[in-house]
Each structure stands twice: as structure tokens, then as C-alpha cells.
Amino acid sequence: MFNSTSTASLVSRLVLQAAAAMIVVWSLAPFLWQVSTAFQEDRLLTAATPSFLPWPGTLEHFRNIFVEKQFHLYVVNSLIVAGATALLCLTIGAFAAFALSRLRIASRFGILGLFLSVSMFPQIAIVGPLYLVASNFGLMNTYTALIIIYLAMGLPLVIWVLFGYFETIPREIDEAAIIDGAEPLRLLVSVIVPMSLPGFVTTGLLAFIMAWNEFMFALAFTSGVERQTIPVGIANFTNLYYVPWGDIAAASVVVTLPLVTMVLIFQRYIVEGLTQGAVKE
Amino acid sequence: MALRSTLETDETAAFGESGEKRGWASRLAPLLFLTPASVAILAVSVYPILDGVWLSLRNTLLSTQADEFVGFSNYATLWQDDLFWSAWQHTLVFTAASTVLETLIGLGMALVLYEPFRGRGIVRAAMLVPWAIPTVVTSKMFGWLFDGQHGVINWLFLKAGLISDYVNWYGSPDTAFRSIVIADVWKTAPFMALLLLAGLQTIPRSLIEAARIDGAGPFAVFYYVRLPMLLPTLLIAGMFRALDAFRIFDLVYVLTGGGPADSTEVLSTLTYKTLFSGLDFGYGSTLSGAMFLTEALLAAGFGLFIVRRMRRAQD
Numbered sequence: 017m018f019n020s021t022s023t024a025s026l027v028s029r030l031v032l033q034a035a036a037a038m039i040v041v042w043s044l045a046p047f048l049w050q051v052s053t054a055f056q057e058d059r060l061l062t063a064a065t066p067s068f069l070p071w072p073g074t075l076e077h078f079r080n081i082f083v084e085k086q087f088h089l090y091v092v093n094s095l096i097v098a099g100a101t102a103l104l105c106l107t108i109g110a111f112a113a114f115a116l117s118r119l120r121i122a123s124r125f126g127i128l129g130l131f132l133s134v135s136m137f138p139q140i141a142i143v144g145p146l147y148l149v150a151s152n153f154g155l156m157n158t159y160t161a162l163i164i165i166y167l168a169m170g171l172p173l174v175i176w177v178l179f180g181y182f183e184t185i186p187r188e189i190d191e192a193a194i195i196d197g198a199e200p201l202r203l204l205v206s207v208i209v210p211m212s213l214p215g216f217v218t219t220g221l222l223a224f225i226m227a228w229n230e231f232m233f234a235l236a237f238t239s240g241v242e243r244q245t246i247p248v249g250i251a252n253f254t255n256l257y258y259v260p261w262g263d264i265a266a267a268s269v270v271v272t273l274p275l276v277t278m279v280l281i282f283q284r285y286i287v288e289g290l291t292q293g294a295v296k297e
Numbered sequence: 298m299a300l301r302s303t304l305e306t307d308e309t310a311a312f313g314e315s316g317e318k319r320g321w322a323s324r325l326a327p328l329l330f331l332t333p334a335s336v337a338i339l340a341v342s343v344y345p346i347l348d349g350v351w352l353s354l355r356n357t358l359l360s361t362q363a364d365e366f367v368g369f370s371n372y373a374t375l376w377q378d379d380l381f382w383s384a385w386q387h388t389l390v391f392t393a394a395s396t397v398l399e400t401l402i403g404l405g406m407a408l409v410l411y412e413p414f415r416g417r418g419i420v421r422a423a424m425l426v427p428w429a430i431p432t433v434v435t436s437k438m439f440g441w442l443f444d445g446q447h448g449v450i451n452w453l454f455l456k457a458g459l460i461s462d463y464v465n466w467y468g469s470p471d472t473a474f475r476s477i478v479i480a481d482v483w484k485t486a487p488f489m490a491l492l493l494l495a496g497l498q499t500i501p502r503s504l505i506e507a508a509r510i511d512g513a514g515p516f517a518v519f520y521y522v523r524l525p526m527l528l529p530t531l532l533i534a535g536m537f538r539a540l541d542a543f544r545i546f547d548l549v550y551v552l553t554g555g556g557p558a559d560s561t562e563v564l565s566t567l568t569y570k571t572l573f574s575g576l577d578f579g580y581g582s583t584l585s586g587a588m589f590l591t592e593a594l595l596a597a598g599f600g601l602f603i604v605r606r607m608r609r610a611q612d
Contacts, residue, residue: 112334141585142345168341200326229431247433291495
């Protein structure tokens with residue numbers, strides 16, 4: 017009834033499914049644990065036996081972070097900073113990527129390589145000097161300082177990925193537009209941008225996530241809830257004597273759920289964008 | 298690399314043809330379009346790097362407003378600074394450990410995801426979750442998982458008989474370091490898997506089929522067909538990962554703050570504290586300069602190794 021080939025393929029299929037299940041559990045378990053923690057009463061969190069199901073559930077931790085710790089202010093700060101970063105990255109990055117892809121420029125790959133290599137510097141090496149500049153210009157504790165820094169951090173990747181998208185648009189389309197009398201700006205706005213919208217979604221999202229998650233510059237350049245972003249807020253939750261794990265978990269959920277949702281919706285584009293350039297032949 | 302395909306189109310810049318269609322807008326456009334990005338990138342990276350070198354030659358204390366040129370004396374201090382050398386060592390050990398583990402686990406994940414099976418899309422989506430979560434949140438998540446009193450890891454390990462009593466994972470030097478590596482591997486291995494999966498997909502399936510028909514088992518196929526063809530991707534992804542791991546900051550700063558007893562202090566956290574707790578911008582810049590130099594050497598070493606390896610593979 018069983019010949020050896022079908023047994024072997026059955027075994028290998030089972031091994032594969034088991035490995036796949038392990039990957040899912042490994043990737044999701046810590047996060048799901050955090051979600052569950054957010055809904056558990058402190059009494060349950062300190063019980064001798066940890067429970068996975070938040071029963072009886074409570075919204076107390078969410079009330080704590082929003083009412084006592086003004087977490088919504090951090091959320092607003094993060095939305096402003098990350099949103100502005102993403103929009104600026106897309107606008108400025110599109111112009112640069114377009115110039116590198118379509119205009120006459122000496123050593124375009126030299127410039128692309130320079131942009132990319134600049135982004136490899138350790139950020140700790142620039143935080144000190146930038147801090148001094150920001151204080152001299154009165155930019156401490158402002159959105160502006162963070163947005164400028166995140167813009168520069170996000171641009172290399174945005175330019176690189178958009179450049180890759182632009183390169184896939186056939187030149188015949190450009191030529192048709194040029195014959196119709198299009199100048200560079202018109203070509204970019206009316207032809208190239210509409211044709212590479214998926215690229216804009218990916219790169220905008222990547223820039224947004226980068227700015228949303230950044231910690232070190234936000235920590236160094238802001239003070240107080242009126243300008244601090246979410247990561248700084250969460251890092252500061254702990255006080256000396258007691259770690260409010262439930263509140264931290266609630267904040268984690270608030271920060272992460274929108275991100276995870278967006279990533280899952282756009283995952284195909286993101287995977288494409290992230291791996292582009294890295295391994296494309 | 299994308300380089301080759303794009304080089305071929307180098308001659309076809311839409312507004313590049315001489316003569317026709319060269320209005321003022323076309324001639325000025327490259328400059329106008331590239332300037333904002335270039336200014337932003339240069340102002341926020343090249344200028345501060347140069348300024349950092351200048352600061353490292355000075356004694357600049359924000360606390361006392363001191364600011365004087367001291368030559369290489371900061372570097373002399375650095376040479377004898379035990380804390381710097383231990384942080385340097387921790388950083389290198391962390392970089393090596395996390396890069397090797399992430400590459401191996403990422404490769405395993407990529408090999409699984411390469412095969413067609415039901416629910417592959419779900420697995421791929423699930424893998425993106427750790428990558429999307431802010432590192433600060435990851436730090437707090439693992440802080441809670443490994444908590445010494447109520448952490449679920451303690452409970453699980455105790456039930457499984459792996460430990461006989463609750464362990465304060467982040468409270469003792471050796472376990473704290475390992476727990477940080479685990480948190481980093483969790484966060485980054487999936488990303489490695491995506492890169493390697495993309496690399497695997499460029500290997501022609503016919504090659505693998507041919508090897509299978511010739512009687513090669515899964516391990517032979519992996520060792521003789523896939524591994525050699527995946528090597529360039531593996532090396533380059535490994536290099537990027539290593540350079541990234543070398544800069545680790547958030548995870549350590551939030552999870553252990555460099556403790557206990559400086560056992561998890563890495564170059565980034567040491568530099569950050571020198572700058573913003575000590576307000577010592579001169580010595581802080583010296584520390585970041587040393588870090589920068591190590592990273593540059595690391596990058597050059599990797600680059601050279603990869604180039605050699607590729608040459609040898611081509612011969």
C-alpha cells in the first residue's frame with residue numbers, strides 16, 4: 017500500500033509543516049504574550065502560575081497609560097514626526113531618484129553608492145555633533161530637528177528603492193511624453209509617479225516605520241511629553257522601584273497593532289521593496 | 298546586483314540627448330532635483346562626522362562650559378580606559394554571536410519558505426511581525442518574558458526541568474548577555490530569512506531538479522547546489538547584518554542599561570552615556586571615533602574577504 021517514495025514525501029511534508037508551524041509560533045508567541053499581558057489584572061500577572069488567557073480581563077492598564085501617563089500625547093508626537101518624515105522622504109526622494117534614473121548625470125552609480133554608504137555610518141557617531149548644532153539653532157525639543165534627522169536617515173533607502181522602481185518603467189513611455197512636449201517635472205509628475213505607486217507605498221511605509229521606531233535621537237533631542245515620541249515614552253515607563261509590566265504591555269499593543277496591521281496588509285510590497293537591490297540579478 | 302541591468306540603460310537618460318529638447322529646465326533639472334536630497338544627507342552625516350573628529354581633539358565639557366584644544370590626549374586616555382576595551386570586546390562578541398545565529402536560523406527559515414506548502418503566505422507574513430515591532434518594545438517584551446520573578450521563561454524552564462530555581466536572567470552577567478543576544482536574534486533572524494529567500498529564488502529550479510534526478514538527497518542538493526550558489530547572498534547579507542549588529546543601542550540601553558556590573562556595556566551605550574550623562578562631548582566623540590574606525594576596518598575586512606571569495610569561485 018505504501019511505496020517508499022510516497023512515504024518519504026509524506027514524511028518530508030510533515031517535517032516541512034512542523035518547521036513552518038515552529039516559525040509561526042517563534043515569531044508570534046512573544047508578541048501574543050505581550051497582548052495577553054496588556055489585558056490581565058496585576059493580581060494575575062504576579063500569580064505563581066502565569067496564565068496565557070487574560071481571564072478575568074481588564075482595561076485598567078489602558079486607562080492607566082492614557083489617563084495618568086498621557087500616552088495619547090506621545091502618539092500624536094509620533095504621528096506628526098513619522099508622517100512628516102514619510103511625506104518629505106517621498107517628495108525629495110522621488111526628485112532625486114528621478115534625476116538619477118532619467119536625467120543626464122555624471123556617475124549616477126557613484127552618487128547612489130555615496131548616498132547608501134553614508135547611511136551605514138554608526139548613528140552614535142553623529143548624535144553628539146548634531147546635538148550641538150541643534151542647541152545652537154534653538155532646535156532642541158522640536159519636531160523640526162527630529163524630522164530633519166529622520167529625513168536624512170530615510171532618504172538613502174527611499175532613493176534606492178524608488179530608483180529601482182523607476183528603472184522598471186520602459187523608456188518608450190518617456191519618449192512618447194517628451195515628444196508630446198513634456199519637461200522633466202511634467203514627466204515625473206504625470207507619468208513616472210502614477211506608474212510607480214506601489215513603490216511609493218512601500219518606501220513611504222518603510223520611512224514611516226523607521227521614524228516611528230527610532231529611539232536614540234528622540235531620546236537625546238527631546239524632553240517631556242510635549243515632544244517625546246512613543247519609544248521614549250515606553251522606555252521611561254519604568255521607575256526605580258517597580259516595573260509596571262501591564263502598563264508597558266498595553267502601550268506596546270497600542271504602538272504595535274497599527275504597525276503590524278499595515279505591514280500585514282502591504283507585506284507583499286514590503287518584501288519586494290526590502291529585497292530589491294540586495295539580490296536582484 | 299541591480300548594477301548590471303541598470304548600467305545598460307545608462308545611455309538612455311530621457312533628457313540626455315544633445316541638441317533637441319534641451320531647454321533651460323532640462324539643463325537645470327538634474328541640479329534642482331538632486332540638491333535637496335544631497336544637502337539633507339550630507340548635512341546630517343558628513344558634516345557631523347567631520348565635526349566629531351574635531352571634537353575628539355578637544356576637551357569639551359557641557360557641564361562646565363570647558364572647551365579647549367588638547368590634541369591626542371583623549372586618544373591616550375582611551376587607550377588606557379578599561380571600560381572602553383571591555384565595551385569594545387562585548388560589541389565584537391555580540392556582533393559575531395548574533396550574526397552567526399541569525400544567518401543560520403534565517404537560512405533554516407528561508408529553506409522552509411522556499412518549498413511550496415499550504416499556508417506559506419501566513420508564515421511569511423508572521424515572520425514580518427518581529428521586524429516591524431519597535432526595538433524598544435522588543436526590549437520590554439523580552440524584559441517581561443525573562444523577568445526574574447514572574448517571567449514566563451522561568452516558569453516554562455522550571456516546569457521542563459531545565460532550571461531548579463527561578464533565575465534572574467538580566468541580573469547576572471553571563472545570562473544577561475545571552476538574553477540580549479536571544480532578543481536580537483528573535484527580532485532580526487526573520488529579516489535575514491527574507492534576504493536569503495530572495496537569494497534562493499534566483500537559483501534556477503532546473504538545476505535542483507537535475508541534481509535530484511541524478512540521485513542527490515536533500516542534503517547533497519543543499520551542499521553541492523544551493524549553498525555554493527547562495528554564497529554571494531549569504532556573505533553580503535551577513536556583512537550588512539554584522540555592521541548593523543555592531544551599532545546595537547536600543548536593545549541594550551533599554552533592557553539592561555549596560556549592566557549588571559558593565560557586563561553588557563557596548564560601544565554605543567558607553568558613548569551615549571559619556572555624551573549625555575557625563576556631558577563630555579570631547580571624550581564621547583573620541584569613543585565614537587574609535588567605534589567608527591573599528592566598523593570601517595570590519596567593513597573593509599568583510600569586503601576584501603567577499604571579493605576574494607567571489608574571485609576564487611569564478612576561477
